[in-house]
Amino acid sequence: MSEGVPGKDRNLIAGWHDAPARASERRETRRRALILAAGRAFGRRGFHNTTLDDIAAQLSVTKPMLYRYVRNKHEILYECHRIAVGMAEEAYEEALRQVESPLERIRRFSEGYITRMTSELGTCVVLTEYYSMTPEHNELIERRRRVLDAGLRQLVQQAVDAGEIEPCDPKLAVFFFMGAINNINRWFTEGGPLAGEEIAVVFSNHIINGLRPTREGARPGREASGA
Amino acid sequence: MSEGVPGKDRNLIAGWHDAPARASERRETRRRALILAAGRAFGRRGFHNTTLDDIAAQLSVTKPMLYRYVRNKHEILYECHRIAVGMAEEAYEEALRQVESPLERIRRFSEGYITRMTSELGTCVVLTEYYSMTPEHNELIERRRRVLDAGLRQLVQQAVDAGEIEPCDPKLAVFFFMGAINNINRWFTEGGPLAGEEIAVVFSNHIINGLRPTREGARPGREASGA
DNA sequence: CAAGGGTGTTACTCAAGAGTAACACCTCAT
DNA sequence: ATGAGGTGTTACTCTTGAGTAACACCCTTG
Numbered sequence: 315m316s317e318g319v320p321g322k323d324r325n326l327i328a329g330w331h332d333a334p335a336r337a338s339e340r341r342e343t344r345r346r347a348l349i350l351a352a353g354r355a356f357g358r359r360g361f362h363n364t365t366l367d368d369i370a371a372q373l374s375v376t377k378p379m380l381y382r383y384v385r386n387k388h389e390i391l392y393e394c395h396r397i398a399v400g401m402a403e404e405a406y407e408e409a410l411r412q413v414e415s416p417l418e419r420i421r422r423f424s425e426g427y428i429t430r431m432t433s434e435l436g437t438c439v440v441l442t443e444y445y446s447m448t449p450e451h452n453e454l455i456e457r458r459r460r461v462l463d464a465g466l467r468q469l470v471q472q473a474v475d476a477g478e479i480e481p482c483d484p485k486l487a488v489f490f491f492m493g494a495i496n497n498i499n500r501w502f503t504e505g506g507p508l509a510g511e512e513i514a515v516v517f518s519n520h521i522i523n524g525l526r527p528t529r530e531g532a533r534p535g536r537e538a539s540g541a
Numbered sequence: 542m543s544e545g546v547p548g549k550d551r552n553l554i555a556g557w558h559d560a561p562a563r564a565s566e567r568r569e570t571r572r573r574a575l576i577l578a579a580g581r582a583f584g585r586r587g588f589h590n591t592t593l594d595d596i597a598a599q600l601s602v603t604k605p606m607l608y609r610y611v612r613n614k615h616e617i618l619y620e621c622h623r624i625a626v627g628m629a630e631e632a633y634e635e636a637l638r639q640v641e642s643p644l645e646r647i648r649r650f651s652e653g654y655i656t657r658m659t660s661e662l663g664t665c666v667v668l669t670e671y672y673s674m675t676p677e678h679n680e681l682i683e684r685r686r687r688v689l690d691a692g693l694r695q696l697v698q699q700a701v702d703a704g705e706i707e708p709c710d711p712k713l714a715v716f717f718f719m720g721a722i723n724n725i726n727r728w729f730t731e732g733g734p735l736a737g738e739e740i741a742v743v744f745s746n747h748i749i750n751g752l753r754p755t756r757e758g759a760r761p762g763r764e765a766s767g768a
Numbered sequence: 769c770a771a772g773g774g775t776g777t778t779a780c781t782c783a784a785g786a787g788t789a790a791c792a793c794c795t796c797a798t
Numbered sequence: 799a800t801g802a803g804g805t806g807t808t809a810c811t812c813t814t815g816a817g818t819a820a821c822a823c824c825c826t827t828g
Contacts, residue, residue, distance in 0.1 A: 337804080360672045362589035365785060376807060378788075387786065417754065442669050445587045473752070480753040483743060486735070489728060490721050490747045497720030508713070516710060520717045524751030525700070526707040527644065564774080592815060603777060605818075614816065 330373045345383040348373065353394040353438025357499050361391055361446040391440065392451040398439040399458045401430040406465055416472035417479060417522065423466070424518040428495060432502055432510025441496045463488060491521045557600045572610040575600065580621040580665025584726050588618055588673040618667065619678040625666040626685045628657040633692055643699035644706060644749065647718075650693070651745040655722060659729055659737025668723045690715060718748045 329347040351372045355364040366387060370377045384390050405426030409419045430436050444452060470484035494517065502513070519526075556574040578599045582591040593614060597604045611617050632653030636646040657663050671679060697711035721744060729740070746753075 358672070360589075360670065362587075363672060366787085367785080375805095377786085378808090379806060381787075382805080417752065420752070443587065445585070445590060470752070477755055480750075480755060482747075482752070486740065486743045487747065487752065489724075490744055493724030493727070494717050494721040497716075497724055500720070501716060513713065516713045517717055520709075520714065520751060522751050522754065523707075524747060524749050524753065525644065525647070525697070525709070525714065526751065527749060528704055528707060593817085594815080602775090604816085605778090606776060608817075609775085 330375075341383070348380060348383050349390060349393045349397070350435065350438040352390045353397070353440055356391065356394060356440045356443065357438070361440070361443045388448050388451065391443070391447055392455075394438060394440045395444065395447065395451070395455045397435065398431075398441055399455060399462065401436060401439070402427050402462055403458065405430060406462060415478065416469050416476055420466070420469050420473065421518045421522055423469075424491065424495065424521055425514040428498065428514035428517055429510050431495070431498060432504075432513060434504070436510075437499070437502070437504050439499065441499060463492075466492070494521070557602075568610070575607060575610050576617060576620045576624070577662065577665040579617045580624070580667055583618065583621060583667045583670065584665070588667070588670045615675050615678065618670070618674055619682075621665060621667045622671065622674065622678070622682045624662065625658075625668055626682060626689065628663060628666070629654050629689055630685065632657060633689060642705065643696050643703055647693070647696050647700065648745045648749055650696075651718065651722065651748055652741040655725065655741035655744055656737050658722070658725060659731075659740060661731070663737075664726070664729070664731050666726065668726060690719075693719070721748070 329343045348369070352364070352369045355369060355372065366377050366380055369390075370380055373379075384393075405423050408426050409422035412422055413419055431439060444455065447455065466488045467484040470479075470482070470487045473479045474481050474484075498513065498517075502508070502510075556570045575596070579591070579596045582595060582599065593604050593607055596617075597607055600606075611620075632650050635653050636649035639649055640646055658666060671682065674682065693715045694711040697706075697709070697714045700706045701708050701711075725740065725744075729735070729737075
């Protein structure tokens with residue numbers, strides 16, 4: 315996104331005011347920038363607490379301009395959710411492609427998903443507020459989420475069957491770690507102390523190893539034996 | 542609405558239409574019922590997608606009635622959040638009281654918090670939508686959450702120091718499991734197939750043991766993880 | 769049987785914010 | 799230059815929903 319384009323960049327939000335040449339191409343870029351700005355605001359302050367005027371101001375234009383790029387406010391929210399599931403699906407398929415072991419696939423998925431979610435585009439994403447979508451949009455997103463969920467549960471089940479992990483309820487297991495992951499946007503801030511990849515690795519480890527009790531599980535009488 | 546009929550129990554929401562005797566006592570009961578109904582709706586459809594008329598309808602009264610029990614809509618949301626942090630604080634203190642081992646305290650906290658959160662009162666609670674509170678309310682809630690967070694991080698650090706768990710970043714660890722827990726309300730439904738205590742136990746295990754890789758990570762010669 | 773406090777209603781006000789109409793400017797190909 | 803198409807604005811409309819005023823109906827207690 316941030317090319318070596320000379321001079322301009324009059325705005326914080328990338329890609330709006332530097333018009334990339336040809337019409338239809340610019341249109342796409344701007345639409346993207348709009349979704350990004352809106353998504354961030356939605357994530358931080360919520361869908362209904364963010365007005366179109368706010369978003370427009372972010373891009374230093376006025377509200378009616380936005381309607382050149384999106385049909386209405388709900389479409390923006392829908393796009394955000396599409397990006398979000400899209401990233402999860404991508405990570406899932408990538409994981410299937412890259413490794414064989416079910417457990418390792420889960421790790422890859424988690425890492426890939428988190429990495430995407432904390433990327434520039436990802437930070438725009440809203441995982442909460444699915445209830446603010448129109449029923450039609452919600453249905454579309456839900457459907458995709460359900461498919462993904464089923465895939466993940468299957469992975470967990472396979473990991474159990476392969477003896478890689480102890481038996482557990484796949485449904486709850488998936489709820490568990492997806493909950494942890496989907497909550498990241500609540501506290502993550504781009505440019506904060508934590509890099510996305512860092513979080514991805516740490517979280518994935520927690521998913522698989524938990525708080526990772528030490529073998530001898532020191533007695534309640536505590537006694538640190540060599541870290 | 543003909544009242545006073547001995548049969549009563551004319552409404553789903555407990556405690557509204559069966560007037561418990563003395564005035565000030567009933568007032569409290571009704572206020573409680575109102576918060577509960579509202580909190581559930583907020584959790585399911587979001588703060589802004591829930592109108593006061595909706596809430597009133599739930600209780601089979603009309604909007605102006607609600608104003609006899611709360612100052613305004615924001616106060617309801619605040620009460621929900623107060624209940625939520627309150628439950629977390631309770632669970633935390635209980636954990637400190639009951640056991641000594643830092644790791645065991647974390648488990649107790651998690652179990653206690655989840656159990657409360659899935660209790661009848663708990664299901665009303667909104668953990669999302671903190672951004673829909675007034676800045677003043679938000680400040681109050683935030684403050685308490687920060688204190689709790691600090692306590693939890695300390696527990697994690699202590700568990701590390703005591704050699705109970707492998708070293709890790711306490712901040713991320715707490716974000717991790719609190720994320721998983723706070724997301725429960727997204728999918729939990731009272732009277733669904735999963736009981737609150739069940740979830741509490743399973744999640745707490747996941748927090749501590751993760752997906753619990755088997756020792757040799759191989760054969761399905763699983764040992765009995767007796768219930 | 770009044771009187772008064774509590775319960776509940778209908779019928780409003782009022783602000784905010786999504787969405788639109790209409791116009792004004794710029795710039796580029798002919 | 800000129801008109802066409804894209805960019806951007808100001809100044810609205812209209813709906814929704816929070817909050818309120820004002821009244822009507824009990825019950826209880828003297």
